[in-house]
Amino acid sequence: MSDFDDLYRDVILDHAKRPRNRGRPPTANRAATGDNPTCGDNCTVHLRLGDDGRVAAIGFEGSGCAISQASASIMTTQAKGKSPAELEAAFGHLKDILASGKTPADFDELSAFAGVHAFPARVKCATLPWHTALEALKQPDQPAQMVEGQKS
Amino acid sequence: MSADFSAARADFPALHQTVHRKPLIYLDNAATTHKPRVVIDALTRFYERDNSNVHRGLHALSMRATDSYEAARARAAAFLNAADPAEIIFTRGTTESVNLVAQSWCAQNLRPGDVVLATEMEHHSNLVPWQVAARRAGARLRFVPIAGDDAEHGLDLDALDRLLTPQVKLFAFTHISNTLGTINPAAELCARARKVGALTVVDAAQSAGHEPLDVRAMGCDFLAFSGHKMAGPTGIGVLYGRRALLDALDPWQTGGGIVANVTYEGATWKPSPERHEAGTPNIADAVALHAAMDYLDALGRPALAAHDHALAAQATAALADIPGLRIIGPRPGSPRAGLVSFALTDAHAHDVVTFADQDGIALRGGHHCNQPLMRKLGLPSTVRASFYLYNTEADITALATSLRRIQKFFGG
Ligand SMILES: Cc1ncc(COP(=O)(O)O)c(C=O)c1O
Numbered sequence: 001m002s003d004f005d006d007l008y009r010d011v012i013l014d015h016a017k018r019p020r021n022r023g024r025p026p027t028a029n030r031a032a033t034g035d036n037p038t039c040g041d042n043c044t045v046h047l048r049l050g051d052d053g054r055v056a057a058i059g060f061e062g063s064g065c066a067i068s069q070a071s072a073s074i075m076t077t078q079a080k081g082k083s084p085a086e087l088e089a090a091f092g093h094l095k096d097i098l099a100s101g102k103t104p105a106d107f108d109e110l111s112a113f114a115g116v117h118a119f120p121a122r123v124k125c126a127t128l129p130w131h132t133a134l135e136a137l138k139q140p141d142q143p144a145q146m147v148e149g150q151k152s
Numbered sequence: 153m154s155a156d157f158s159a160a161r162a163d164f165p166a167l168h169q170t171v172h173r174k175p176l177i178y179l180d181n182a183a184t185t186h187k188p189r190v191v192i193d194a195l196t197r198f199y200e201r202d203n204s205n206v207h208r209g210l211h212a213l214s215m216r217a218t219d220s221y222e223a224a225r226a227r228a229a230a231f232l233n234a235a236d237p238a239e240i241i242f243t244r245g246t247t248e249s250v251n252l253v254a255q256s257w258c259a260q261n262l263r264p265g266d267v268v269l270a271t272e273m274e275h276h277s278n279l280v281p282w283q284v285a286a287r288r289a290g291a292r293l294r295f296v297p298i299a300g301d302d303a304e305h306g307l308d309l310d311a312l313d314r315l316l317t318p319q320v321k322l323f324a325f326t327h328i329s330n331t332l333g334t335i336n337p338a339a340e341l342c343a344r345a346r347k348v349g350a351l352t353v354v355d356a357a358q359s360a361g362h363e364p365l366d367v368r369a370m371g372c373d374f375l376a377f378s379g380h381k382m383a384g385p386t387g388i389g390v391l392y393g394r395r396a397l398l399d400a401l402d403p404w405q406t407g408g409g410i411v412a413n414v415t416y417e418g419a420t421w422k423p424s425p426e427r428h429e430a431g432t433p434n435i436a437d438a439v440a441l442h443a444a445m446d447y448l449d450a451l452g453r454p455a456l457a458a459h460d461h462a463l464a465a466q467a468t469a470a471l472a473d474i475p476g477l478r479i480i481g482p483r484p485g486s487p488r489a490g491l492v493s494f495a496l497t498d499a500h501a502h503d504v505v506t507f508a509d510q511d512g513i514a515l516r517g518g519h520h521c522n523q524p525l526m527r528k529l530g531l532p533s534t535v536r537a538s539f540y541l542y543n544t545e546a547d548i549t550a551l552a553t554s555l556r557r558i559q560k561f562f563g564g
Contacts, residue, residue, distance in 0.1 A: 017562075038518065040519050
């Protein structure tokens with residue numbers, strides 16, 4: 001497999017072309033926006049942190065390359081039901097995969113990002129949505145409308 | 153018919169390599185061009201034979217270095233058809249040249265209520281220095297709009313006449329847009345500015361190595377360019393300024409080399425050009441830039457320009473019918489510099505660049521240091537293919553083939 005095919009594995013292309021959880025869930029009570037000024041990638045993550053301290057709903061908006069879009073999509077599928085600490089731990093796994101280029105057997109879709117390791121300039125494309133989600137979790141609880149109002 | 157420069161390919165050592173096991177096709181010339189052997193040799197020869205400091209020594213090497221450095225200045229004056237070598241200030245490049253005017257001229261001359269006029273298509277290097285200078289002086293910065301989407305991405309010249317009020321003290325504009333490929337009518341813009349008494353600053357970063365330049369025919373007051381975008385080395389560029397303006401300008405950096413007489417209390421300045429070149433200048437790269445200017449003139453700059461324009465026309469034609477590909481900038485048939493920016497519906501610019509790189513094709517993707525322009529065009533980023541004398545129609549065919557595969561890969 002060439003570096004290139006390894007970068008754009010089927011899982012990544014699938015999520016990039018058909019992103020899951022795009023848009024703002026109506027119940028969202030937290031949001032954050034991040035960008036990579038050098039690429040022009042930007043990402044807004046909206047989520048609802050439930051009373052049980054777990055992510056009850058999550059969605060994302062923004063534009064960017066296939067890597068950043070796939071990463072945002074996969075991040076949202078992984079985040080549901082997780083506590084902030086668990087999401088942080090999952091991000092830790094992703095960072096290990098990006099740093100080593102190794103594919104652990106049991107980290108499901110995150111392993112697809114192993115190929116990004118060979119393209120150092122693209123690593124921040126993969127991490128942007130995760131940074132943004134963790135930033136959103138740190139925001140104070142806000143009524144849904146206020147979050148909407150901030151978006152513009 | 154455009155001139156055939158395919159023999160000149162042999163002059164550029166860096167072109168003859170493989171990338172990802174494919175022959176390199178270098179289409180990122182608006183960022184920087186490759187250097188011919190004569191330029192690399194000039195640089196090496198200077199360090200191997202003439203290396204010494206300028207203006208300060210009486211020994212043989214110092215005199216040789218001074219002569220070579222001043223010959224480069226005279227060569228740059230001739231390259232621009234400037235009246236006097238003292239009108240050439242060596243800088244690090246376009247960015248530093250613009251900053252020199254923005255800091256020195258603006259600090260001395262700009263007053264609250266004055267206007268600096270720029271255009272909506274400026275590179276950050278010909279935008280941010282004016283923002284800072286205008287803010288410092290309490291002056292306003294205004295922009296000549298680009299004509300609407302379905303026009304040709306040229307400047308709106310009717311708006312220009314409305315914007316050129318007597319408050320405008322300085323009009324800074326790019327000769328060629330590094331993102332759109334638009335060639336602005338520089339002489340006409342300078343003439344209109346002169347009518348209201350505004351000075352003009354021309355960003356010639358994208359034109360100096362591509363189009364014939366004549367500052368007297370153009371009628372500009374200042375003009376800036378970079379050596380590395382015209383077959384010369386990095387780290388050297390030029391600010392042209394009319395002699396009277398440069399001699400009236402305080403130095404923007406001070407220290408050795410620029411002073412006539414120094415006491416513990418103060419100093420007086422030498423005339424231009426020395427007063428604007430504090431410290432030891434970039435002697436070796438100026439000497440190598442001399443070789444680059446000789447090289448370009450030997451090929452013939454009108455022929456180089458024709459070659460660029462022909463490649464741009466071939467590229468817009470070859471790319472036009474790729475599904476989902478939108479070309480930005482002048483419409484087919486309108487003047488276009490040797491570059492083409494485009495966006496693909498299904499593939500982000502960075503994915504395109506990564507894919508093309510696997511085919512050995514060097515492109516650039518992003519905002520091209522034109523963030524406000526990209527926002528105006530409603531595009532987060534574009535891909536840019538930019539040409540130089542060593543590019544051929546075969547390079548464009550390879551680009552189109554690669555782009556069709558990219559479209560298939562990411563589309564649907
Ligand atoms: C139109 C234009 N202006 C200014 C610059 C800045 O040139 P430099 O980085 O050599 O100072 C560039 C280069 O990217 C350019 O394309």
